[in-house]
Amino acid sequence: MAPDPISTQTARQSTWHEVCRAFHFVDRADLSVVHEHMPAGTSGEPHTHERARQFFYVLAGTGTMTLGQREVQVPAESGIEVPPRTRHHMRNDGEEDLEMIVVTTPRASGTPHVRERPLGRDRGGLVVGSHLRQTRPGDLATVVSFEEAMDTSPFLGQGGMAWHESALQDPDLEHWVLVDRLDRVIAFGILVGVAGGEVVEIRRMVVAPEGRGQGLGRLLLRQLLEHALANPGVHRVWLDVSADNTRARSLYRAVGFVEKPAPPDATLLDNGVYMEWGDTHRLP
Numbered sequence: 001m002a003p004d005p006i007s008t009q010t011a012r013q014s015t016w017h018e019v020c021r022a023f024h025f026v027d028r029a030d031l032s033v034v035h036e037h038m039p040a041g042t043s044g045e046p047h048t049h050e051r052a053r054q055f056f057y058v059l060a061g062t063g064t065m066t067l068g069q070r071e072v073q074v075p076a077e078s079g080i081e082v083p084p085r086t087r088h089h090m091r092n093d094g095e096e097d098l099e100m101i102v103v104t105t106p107r108a109s110g111t112p113h114v115r116e117r118p119l120g121r122d123r124g125g126l127v128v129g130s131h132l133r134q135t136r137p138g139d140l141a142t143v144v145s146f147e148e149a150m151d152t153s154p155f156l157g158q159g160g161m162a163w164h165e166s167a168l169q170d171p172d173l174e175h176w177v178l179v180d181r182l183d184r185v186i187a188f189g190i191l192v193g194v195a196g197g198e199v200v201e202i203r204r205m206v207v208a209p210e211g212r213g214q215g216l217g218r219l220l221l222r223q224l225l226e227h228a229l230a231n232p233g234v235h236r237v238w239l240d241v242s243a244d245n246t247r248a249r250s251l252y253r254a255v256g257f258v259e260k261p262a263p264p265d266a267t268l269l270d271n272g273v274y275m276e277w278g279d280t281h282r283l284p
C-alpha cells in the first residue's frame with residue numbers, strides 16, 4: 001500500500017533544547033526526513049555520525065553550519081551536505097526562525113538532540129560522550145527536580161528554582177550541567193570563585209537520581225576540577241559535605257579530596273565536613 005501524505009499536523013513531533021521542534025516525516029532505518037524548527041539564538045550540539053550522510057535544506061531563515069573547522073552561512077532555498085564522520089552543528093544566529101529539512105541516510109542512531117527515551121540504567125554507557133556545558137535557563141526545571149529526590153535534599157543547603165535562577169546571574173558562580181549525547185541533562189555542578197582565580201569551591205554537585213552509580217558523579221567531578229584547574233592561579237579547590245553523606249564522601253575521597261580542619265574563610269553546612277583537593281597539579 002502506498003504511504004499516505006504526511007504534514008506537520010500528522011507527523012510525530014519531538015522537542016529539543018526545550019524550544020526547538022522536529023517533525024519526523026520519514027523515520028526508517030534506511031532514511032530519515034525531519035523538518036526542524038529552530039528559533040532565533042538556538043544551536044545544536046557539535047557531533048559526528050559514523051555512517052550517515054546528511055543534507056540540510058533551509059526553507060526559511062539562515063542557518064550557520066559548522067563543518068569541521070569551516071563555518072558557512074546557509075540561507076533560505078539553499079542547502080549543504082554533511083558527509084559521514086564530519087563534526088558539525090547548525091546554529092541560528094539570525095533574528096528569524098530557522099526552518100529546514102534534514103535528510104539522513106541511513107538514519108543516525110541517536111539523533112543528537114531529540115529527547116525520546118527516558119534516562120535509565122538500561123541505556124548503559126552514559127559516561128561515553130557526556131560532556132559539560134553551561135547551564136541555560138531552560139535546564140533549571142530538570143536541575144531542580146534532581147534536588148527534590150528524597151535521598152538528595154537532606155544533603156543540600158538552599159535550592160529551588162529562584163535560588164538557581166539567581167545563581168545563573170551571580171558573576172562569582174559558574175553553573176554547569178553534564179549532558180549526554182542527546183543533550184539531556186544528567187547531572188549538574190556549581191563552582192564558586194573560578195574568576196577570582198585562587199580558591200575555588202565546588203558548591204554543589206548532583207547526579208540525576210536514576211543515573212547514579214554508573215560513574216557519572218566521578219565524571220562530573222573530574223570535569224569540574226579540570227575546569228577549575230585550567231586557571232593556573234588556582235591553588236586550592238575545596239568543598240563541604242554532610243558527615244552522613246557516605247556516597248558523596250567516598251566519591252570525593254576516591255578522586256583525591258582529603259578531609260581537613262576548615263580554614264576560617266570556609267562556611268560549612270551544619271554537619272559539614274571540609275575536604276580539599278590534594279594535588280592542584282595532577283588530575284585523577
Ligand SMILES: CC(C)(COP(=O)(O)OP(=O)(O)OC[C@H]1O[C@@H](n2cnc3c(N)ncnc32)[C@H](O)[C@@H]1OP(=O)(O)O)[C@@H](O)C(=O)NCCC(=O)NCCS
Nearest residue numbers: 155204205206207212213214215216217218247248250251
Ligand atoms: C554523590 C553523587 C554525586 C555520586 O554520583 P554517582 O554518579 O552516584 O557516583 P559514581 O557512580 O560516579 O561513583 C563514584 C564513586 O562514588 C562512590 N559511591 C557511589 N555510590 C556509592 C554508594 N552508594 N555508596 C558508597 N559509595 C558510593 C564510590 O567511591 C564510587 O567509586 P567506585 O564506583 O569506584 O566504587 C550522587 O550520588 C548524588 O547526586 N547524590 C545526591 C546529591 C549529593 O549528595 N551531592 C553531594 C553533596 S553536594
